[in-house]
Amino acid sequence: MNEKVNVEEIFGTNVFSMGVMRERLPKEAFDEVENIIENGGELSIKTADIVANAMKEWAIEKGATHYTHWFQPLTGITAEKHDSFVSHPDADGKVIMDFRGKELIKGEPDASSFPSGGLRATFEARGYTAWDLTSPAFIKETATGPTLCIPTAFCSYTGEALDKKTPLLRSLEALDKQAIRIVRLFGNTTAKHVYASVGAEQEYFIVDQQKALEREDLIFAGRTLFGSPAPKGQEMDDHYFGVIRERIGAFMRDVNVELWKLGVTAKTQHNEAAPAQHELAPIYEPSNIAVDHNQLVMETLKRVAGKHGLRCLLHEKPFAGVNGSGKHNNWSITTDDGINLLEPGVSPNENVQFLLVLACIMKAVDTHADLLRQSASDVGNDLRLGGFEAPPAIISMFLGEQLEDVVNQLVETGMAENLKEGGTLQTGVSTLPDFERDATDRNRTSPFAFTGNKFEFRNVGSGDSIGSPNTILNAIVAEAFCEAADRLEAADDLDMAIHDIIKEYMTKHQRIIFNGDGYSAEWVKEAERRGLPNIPSMVEAIPALTTEKSIKLFEKFGIFTKAELESREEILYEIYAKTINIEALTMVDMANKQIVPAVIKYAGDLAASVNAIKAAGGDDEAATALLKRVTGLLNLVQSARVNLSSIEKKGAAMDRGPEQARYYREKVVPAMEELRKPADELERVVGKDYWPFPTYADLMFEV
Ligand code: ADP
Numbered sequence: 001m002n003e004k005v006n007v008e009e010i011f012g013t014n015v016f017s018m019g020v021m022r023e024r025l026p027k028e029a030f031d032e033v034e035n036i037i038e039n040g041g042e043l044s045i046k047t048a049d050i051v052a053n054a055m056k057e058w059a060i061e062k063g064a065t066h067y068t069h070w071f072q073p074l075t076g077i078t079a080e081k082h083d084s085f086v087s088h089p090d091a092d093g094k095v096i097m098d099f100r101g102k103e104l105i106k107g108e109p110d111a112s113s114f115p116s117g118g119l120r121a122t123f124e125a126r127g128y129t130a131w132d133l134t135s136p137a138f139i140k141e142t143a144t145g146p147t148l149c150i151p152t153a154f155c156s157y158t159g160e161a162l163d164k165k166t167p168l169l170r171s172l173e174a175l176d177k178q179a180i181r182i183v184r185l186f187g188n189t190t191a192k193h194v195y196a197s198v199g200a201e202q203e204y205f206i207v208d209q210q211k212a213l214e215r216e217d218l219i220f221a222g223r224t225l226f227g228s229p230a231p232k233g234q235e236m237d238d239h240y241f242g243v244i245r246e247r248i249g250a251f252m253r254d255v256n257v258e259l260w261k262l263g264v265t266a267k268t269q270h271n272e273a274a275p276a277q278h279e280l281a282p283i284y285e286p287s288n289i290a291v292d293h294n295q296l297v298m299e300t301l302k303r304v305a306g307k308h309g310l311r312c313l314l315h316e317k318p319f320a321g322v323n324g325s326g327k328h329n330n331w332s333i334t335t336d337d338g339i340n341l342l343e344p345g346v347s348p349n350e351n352v353q354f355l356l357v358l359a360c361i362m363k364a365v366d367t368h369a370d371l372l373r374q375s376a377s378d379v380g381n382d383l384r385l386g387g388f389e390a391p392p393a394i395i396s397m398f399l400g401e402q403l404e405d406v407v408n409q410l411v412e413t414g415m416a417e418n419l420k421e422g423g424t425l426q427t428g429v430s431t432l433p434d435f436e437r438d439a440t441d442r443n444r445t446s447p448f449a450f451t452g453n454k455f456e457f458r459n460v461g462s463g464d465s466i467g468s469p470n471t472i473l474n475a476i477v478a479e480a481f482c483e484a485a486d487r488l489e490a491a492d493d494l495d496m497a498i499h500d501i502i503k504e505y506m507t508k509h510q511r512i513i514f515n516g517d518g519y520s521a522e523w524v525k526e527a528e529r530r531g532l533p534n535i536p537s538m539v540e541a542i543p544a545l546t547t548e549k550s551i552k553l554f555e556k557f558g559i560f561t562k563a564e565l566e567s568r569e570e571i572l573y574e575i576y577a578k579t580i581n582i583e584a585l586t587m588v589d590m591a592n593k594q595i596v597p598a599v600i601k602y603a604g605d606l607a608a609s610v611n612a613i614k615a616a617g618g619d620d621e622a623a624t625a626l627l628k629r630v631t632g633l634l635n636l637v638q639s640a641r642v643n644l645s646s647i648e649k650k651g652a653a654m655d656r657g658p659e660q661a662r663y664y665r666e667k668v669v670p671a672m673e674e675l676r677k678p679a680d681e682l683e684r685v686v687g688k689d690y691w692p693f694p695t696y697a698d699l700m701f702e703v
């Protein structure tokens, strides 16, 4: 252990990067690839053959025997089907290692088992994968040996997106196009593209593998479905940023090395608020690559944990009673000549541009709060959002005191002349001060917070892909930019028109700004008064995808067709019902096979003890009371279990769709809670030696 790690030497060694391509491809082929990465288009089959060959040679040098089209179906995780480079042996029986351009650019996985929400049934039986040149190929080192992974989009034959990457790429294109129109209005003639950058902070829990394997709920549901809080939780704040334990440290070190090899800039690591909870953050990078890299981060955390005899839990709420895990999605937009549109600048021109961009984002978030809420919902996140720990389910924006003050002044007078905390600020067409980035000023309860030169969307679930949230974010901002650009390009007096539009948008959408405590009950009331949607769960969030407003947005920018949106809705309802169904069945199984027998055994021993005490003429009052309590709770467990079983069966027999999902949320989830309550109480009274699986204390404090 602890051999020296030379980061410079290992970083990116498993990536078929631009540098590697420049080195290994003939200039012409390289230029063609580079041009497509920048401007889009299709690779000629001739060049594809050259690239494929170079890729194969490189991969074989690294020990790879297989390649795979690596894609992101609507399950939320990645999929891969490995093919070896082996082809027909020649006449002498010598094997030929082969990889052609057509295999590089297009694959045809037999993908009929991936969720398609009826799309494939309607349009075409099979799907295909297509190389996404904007994300580099890489080699994954797993027990199957090094494998060349080619990031791909996954579509039906008629082009309907069956994955999370395709819409993301389309949304980036839309944002690029519309944002360029905005910067042109401010005299930028050099920028060719505008990119979204993303840095995703990943939270996770680590528990002992052996103990995790003793719990069916962790195996099947990824979270505990029973469990009474340990005497100690996170109330001492002694875990957050605490010294990293040796076993976890060794794990983190290996995770970093694996990620660095993959070109992932693992940067920050620390203990999080809850016991056994940690965080890893890479440095931000172009959105599409960040989405792929976040998948690699999740995969690597799980894989390396296994090697250390640990288990990584990416579920949003593995343990009741302590914080859950999320993924802060840091997002900004930058021109290819290096201007971050979310950075208040130094010249008046840049300042006004910043205010216009801000006004557009306020409009986007307010108009499509329901879509943003939906984009971050998954089954596990229901236990987190609005649970008084993570951001609330109500979408609002936090700007910080200074900036909020500027917005207030602009709304009131059309000018912002005073800067809070001194300094002069004249806006309209004048100058904004340098905003101080005040770390203490951060509002941790806000779902969508401005943090200096980026927005941080904090609702995303720890186990979820960041593909959808970023697709939505890019799309809604593209729409606001487009509407502003339409008006401004047609204006006679541009300065005046910009001024008016900033004032108009900020006035109309000021209600989305909230700097207070997002966990408070008052905010729920205040948000209702403001007319902001408060969408309590994933099931209620799903219809946001197919409102008229949403279909109009996505069709206008070619991000989703109506059919694609409907198919996604269908899949989400199904995922919800299936996930809860697995949880319900797991609870019934654990109750049947573990909890009930253990409690009966304990009660039996207790009864024998009561009799023995009585026979000896002792005072059996305490023992008898305990026996009564235990058997009383046991009866409750039994009836709740029977009830859950029958409720679950009805749900499983229903037709798929919104009604079934609602049934699971309204009927099955409460029945699960009914079973959990007496079982958790039993855990608190039954003798430790009798309890059939590791407790919260065992899992969270003994890693
Ligand atoms: P926090 O205090 O929330 O942990 P950090 O400053 O450490 O915030 O950054 C968190 C994440 O935000 C990191 O992944 C970082 O690279 C990313 N980030 C920083 N600046 C930007 C930016 N301009 N655009 C997008 N992401 C950014």
Ligand code: MG
Pocket (backbone or CB within 6 Å): 201, 328, 456
């Ligand atoms: Mg953060």
